[in-house]
Structure formats: structure tokens, C-alpha cells
Amino acid sequence: MNILFVASECAPFVKTGGLADVIGALPKALGQLGHSVRILLPAYPALDTVKDGGVCVISRLDLFGGAVQLVASTAEGLDLLLLDAPHLYDRKGTIYLDEEGEDWTDNHLRFGALSQVATQVMLKGAGGWKPDLLHAHDWQAGLAPFYLEQMGADFPTVTTIHNIAFQGLFDADTRHALGIIDADFTMEKTEYWGKLSFLKAGLTSSDAITTVSPTYAQELMQPAFGMGLEGLLQHRQDDLSGILNGIDTDIWNPATDKHLVSTYTSRSFKRRGANRAALEERFGLAPQDNAPLFCVISRLTRQKGLDVLLDALPHLLYRGAQLALLGTGDRDLEEGFAAAAQKHAGQIGVEIGYDENLAHLLQGGADSIVIPSRFEPCGLTQLYGLRYGCLPLVANTGGLADTVVDATPQTLRAKTATGFVCDPGHGDSLRAALDRACDVFAQPNKWGQMRRTAMAQVVDWDNSARQYEALYRSLM
Ligand code: ADP
Numbered sequence: 221m222n223i224l225f226v227a228s229e230c231a232p233f234v235k236t237g238g239l240a241d242v243i244g245a246l247p248k249a250l251g252q253l254g255h256s257v258r259i260l261l262p263a264y265p266a267l268d269t270v271k272d273g274g275v276c277v278i279s280r281l282d283l284f285g286g287a288v289q290l291v292a293s294t295a296e297g298l299d300l301l302l303l304d305a306p307h308l309y310d311r312k313g314t315i316y317l318d319e320e321g322e323d324w325t326d327n328h329l330r331f332g333a334l335s336q337v338a339t340q341v342m343l344k345g346a347g348g349w350k351p352d353l354l355h356a357h358d359w360q361a362g363l364a365p366f367y368l369e370q371m372g373a374d375f376p377t378v379t380t381i382h383n384i385a386f387q388g389l390f391d392a393d394t395r396h397a398l399g400i401i402d403a404d405f406t407m408e409k410t411e412y413w414g415k416l417s418f419l420k421a422g423l424t425s426s427d428a429i430t431t432v433s434p435t436y437a438q439e440l441m442q443p444a445f446g447m448g449l450e451g452l453l454q455h456r457q458d459d460l461s462g463i464l465n466g467i468d469t470d471i472w473n474p475a476t477d478k479h480l481v482s483t484y485t486s487r488s489f490k491r492r493g494a495n496r497a498a499l500e501e502r503f504g505l506a507p508q509d510n511a512p513l514f515c516v517i518s519r520l521t522r523q524k525g526l527d528v529l530l531d532a533l534p535h536l537l538y539r540g541a542q543l544a545l546l547g548t549g550d551r552d553l554e555e556g557f558a559a560a561a562q563k564h565a566g567q568i569g570v571e572i573g574y575d576e577n578l579a580h581l582l583q584g585g586a587d588s589i590v591i592p593s594r595f596e597p598c599g600l601t602q603l604y605g606l607r608y609g610c611l612p613l614v615a616n617t618g619g620l621a622d623t624v625v626d627a628t629p630q631t632l633r634a635k636t637a638t639g640f641v642c643d644p645g646h647g648d649s650l651r652a653a654l655d656r657a658c659d660v661f662a663q664p665n666k667w668g669q670m671r672r673t674a675m676a677q678v679v680d681w682d683n684s685a686r687q688y689e690a691l692y693r694s695l696m
Contacts (some may be wrong), residue, residue, distance in 0.1 A: 223250065224301075224351040225259040226338045228331065228360035230297060231468075232576075234266045234315060236521065238465070238600045239358060239382045242432070245468040246688070248297055249681035253689055256299070258349060260338055261329065262309045263291065263302035270295045271302050277582030278340060284329045284397070288339060292347045296344035301346055303337050325516065328394040331418065335363035342368060342375050354693055355380065366410065369425040376695035379422035381431040383597050384447050385523060388418030397415055412448065423452060427695050430688075432620030433596035437462030445595055449562055453622065463688060464622055465598040466609065466681030474579075474608045474675075477579035486675040487610065491666070495585030498534045500551045502570025502578070503544045511540040512661045514654075515586035515610065517601050522547030522558070526593035526649050528557045532547030535651045537567055539658045544569045544586060548577050583608040587667075588657055594645045596620045603679045606638055609671040612652055615644035615653060625677075627660055627670060638674040 229235055231244035243395060247257035264270050274293025281288045286307030293300050303309075308330045313319045323593050338361070342354055354380045356364045365377035367572065393417050395405050405411050412420040423429055431437050440443035441454045453460055470476075475485050482494035499515075500507055514536065518524045530553065536543060545557050545568075561570035570579065583589065589605040591614045598619030602612035606623070614620035623629055626641035640660075642653035660666050 221257045221353060221689075221696070222351045222428035223255055223257045223353050223355055223424060223692065224336060224338065224341055225257055225355050225357065226294060226361035226364050227259060227261060227357040228301070228315065228334070230259055230261055230298070233270065234264055236315065236385075237664070238598065241356060241468065241600055242382065242465055244296070244298065245466065245681055246685060247299070248575050249685035250688065252546070252682075254674060255687055255689070256349070258292075258299045258301050258341075258346070258351070260301045260303065260334065260341060262315070262334060264303040264309050264315055265311075267300075267302055270300065271304060276300065277301070277370075281337070281340075283333045283336065284326075288333070288337070288689070290341070290346060303334055307334060308333055313654075320514075321662060326417075327388075327396060328390040328416070329359040331388065332363055332398045335361060335367055335685060338532040339367045339371065339373070343371075347391065353378070353695065355679070356422050356426065358382045359386055359417075359419035359422070362388055362418035364422070365425040365612075366404075366421035368596065376428075377426045378428045378691065378695070379426040381419070381423075381440065381597070384419070384445070384449060386450070387420070387447070389415045390418070392416060420449065420452065423456065427459065429453070429456060429462070429692065430491060430652065431462050432465045433622045434462035434464065435621045436595075436597045439595065439618060447462055448626065449463040456679065461691065463684050463691075464619060465508075465603070466501060466684045467600060467603045467679050468679045469607065471585075473608055474584055475578055477584060479577045479583040481581070483533050484584070486672050489609065489671065492585060492609070495581055498581060499544055499585040503571070504565055505542050505544065505569050508542065510662075511542070511543045511545060511583075512657060513544060514588050514590050515543070515582040515656075516545040516547060516590050517582055518547045518591070519551075519632075520547040520553035522550070523594055523596075525594050526553050526557075528592050528645060528650055531647050532562075532650050532654065533560050533568065534612065536654055537564060539654065541654070541658055542567050542569075546573070546582060548573050548574055552690040562647070567687065574678070583610045586610050587661065588613050591615065591620060592642065592650050593617060593620060594609055594646070599623070603637070606674040606677045607679055609675045610637035611657070611667075611670055613657055613676055614639060614641055616641050617644045623677075627656060632660070632666055632670075635673055635692070639670075640688055665690055
């Protein structure tokens, strides 16, 4: 099958979160099942060298006030179709925000253009390659299935919700530039409380809707999680399914990871010590081995429940444990953690920023990764944690609930425990989970068994890619 992915980010080229990891890994897994996937992406400056090595497959298009072309290129084992539109993407700032941290005012055009070009590729192909099916990811690709439906084109379409908190809402007037007629600006189609919703356009127009874990698929139909789209998703529940994300086990492999000071396997765990020492140096932590070193690698936002962790820090310190945190995000959280690190130097270390190398080193050197999210569509850092024996301590929600087995007397006895689970958004429950983790850490045999069980979990893409394949076939 030939499948066109449409997305706004793709690891390792351009990444702000888990969406990029999925787009960088799932096509390879589908490729191994014999399918051909091309990823349509904006040609941001970060992709300049990849673009320069490609060939132009569509040219002489004029879109939203500038000339654009489509360049096919292959890099890092991925087949890319890069939408080269300098007037839309060649900018400083981030891929979504300007240098002041505000949304680009023309984001509707930047990602509307992506969807318009997606329809061209579906209808005419690109460089001789013709897709059979369109798979749109998140709001940035939401208009692609909508445009196809509007044109009466009969291609199967799938939209995946990676995080429903981001819906691509724009002023009603923006619809005119995007060619959305009033008959389609209705609550049945693209309108959400007077605004244009890119995500809703995708969800109402696609043949199938997926999200990134079975539990999140169920949660999305509830008001507490659906962020206003729960009614629509209830209505479409027969077409909604949850397929768990996998991880790229070549990039995230403790036995070969170039970012580690010392690589290791579940049989050579002692070798992890050098990674731990590197973390101590980097975060200014005192050497100690009688209590766990917890870590966080995250966007610092309310979604991730890190305010709850900040409040629980006195308890973590009371237990003699340590914390190394890497993240960026909301200013109050950045300041709160930075202040805690200053006050408790040697026990708490904080690095505000985004650092892919350090994220690997943390997984390879810390004892446990804390992910106390209020909601979590899938979550990837707990999967990396499992693979690296950095035991996840997670909230019981979304994909976290689907992938971590809580350490209870029963699961410890059965040797199935892989982490620690607490209630989302609940300080006492988080403190209790930190306690339980410290208690098990004090029993090296049990902790070692949990690490082995965690590292033996299957977290690659194979099984999930087969589920996507089955879904695609059901739509053909
Ligand atoms: P989300 O997509 O909601 O941010 P996920 O857990 O699905 O959360 O994916 C987050 C991805 O981003 C992971 O690959 C994680 O390692 C990475 N990440 C998050 N924050 C940082 C950071 N500050 N530095 C490096 N990598 C980060």
C-alpha cells in the first residue's frame, strides 16, 4: 500500500514533542511490512540540507502569496516530500511560534497550505509515486481529509489525534482565504463555538479516527478529557480506535546509544554507574546510592502534572532521594524548579532547555523517571524508561496506564511489576508512589527484578504498525 503521511514535525529533523518521534518511526515499521510511506512536511530551515539533496516533483504552484514547490528527498531512512514555501516556513522562531513566543499570525495559512498540497499529491501523485490512502496527524493536517471530501475524491482517510489539547482554532474570517464555504462552516463540520477548528475538520471528514493509546481513546469520549470534542467522538465511536505508540528501538537502545557515557544491557547493569556519575557532574548532585535518583524529561506544563511534583519535592527530599530535571515550558514551573535546585543544591539539579543528548543520558543514568501527567495521550518517555531500566513512576491515565504495571505485593511476587502508578493530579497519591519507589529501591533484589522485567517489555513499533496496517486494509 502507498500511504501519504501529513504532519508538521518529524524526528530527527524537527521536533517539539512526541508527534515527531511517531512520524520519524512509524513509517519505517510500515516499510518493514512492505508498505511505502511518504511524509509530507513543511520545508523548515532545519531541513535545508535534506531539501538540497532532493528533486523537485511539483513546481510552479502559487499558494498564499508566494511560489512553492514540492521536493522529494530521502534521509535517515525516511521518504520525505518537503513543501518548500519560503514565505511560509523560512523564519526564525520555532515552527509554531514567533520570536516573542506568540503563535505565528498566519498559522492557518502555513498549515492550510500543507493540506492543500496534500490533496494535490493524493490526486496527481508525486514523482510517479501515487498514494492509496491519506493519514493526517493532528490539527496541522486536519484540512487535508476535509479538502479531499469537499472535492468528492474517493480516497480512504485517517486522522490521528496525538493530543486533543491542540485543536488549531482560528478566527472565523480565516476560512475565506482557505476556501471553506459557509455551508461547511457549521457545527457538523468545521465550526467550533464560532471559530474555525482544523482538528474538527479532520475528525468530521476522515473515514477513521485513531489516537495513540486504547485508554486515551476511551477518555476522549468523556467531558473531562475530550476538550469540547467528546460529543463528536462519542458520535463517531465506531470509527475511533486507540493504537499504542511504539518507539524507535534503534535510536533508543541502551546497548548502542551514542549519547551514553557507558552502554549497557540488562545483564551489565553495573555499567550504568558511569552514566550516573556524568549526571551527578552535569546537575551538581552529590554522589549517593542509598536512595533513588529520579528524573524528569518533559515540557513543563500543567498537563504534565509537574506542579504536583513541585509541591511534593519536600517529601522526595525527606526520603533522601534526588531529582534531575530537564525541561522547558511555563515560566512559573521553570522558576519553581530552578529555585528548588538553588535551595537544595546537591539533591536537586535542574536544566531549563531542550537537549536530546541529555534526555538519553538521563534515561541511561537515573533510577526512575517521574511522569505525573493529568492526561497523557500515550507518552513516550515512560517507554524509553522501560527500555533503559529507568523505572517509570506515572499517573494512571492514557497511555501511561496502558504501559506501566504498578509495583504491588502481587505484581512484585509475580515479577510483572515495571513501575509505580499514582492518581493523576493528586499530591498525596504521588507522595505515596515516591515512598513505594524508595522502599523498593532499598531492596536491591526487587529493584533489580523490576528493571529486568521493564527492559524485557516489547516497546517497538511492530505490533502497532500491524494494527495500523489492519485498519488501512479495512478502509481500502
Ligand atoms: P509530549 O509529546 O506531550 O511532549 P511525549 O512523552 O509523547 O510528550 O514526547 C515527548 C518527547 O520529547 C520525548 O521524546 C522526550 O524525550 C522529548 N523531550 C521532552 N522535553 C525534552 C527536553 N527538554 N529535552 C529533550 N527532549 C525532550
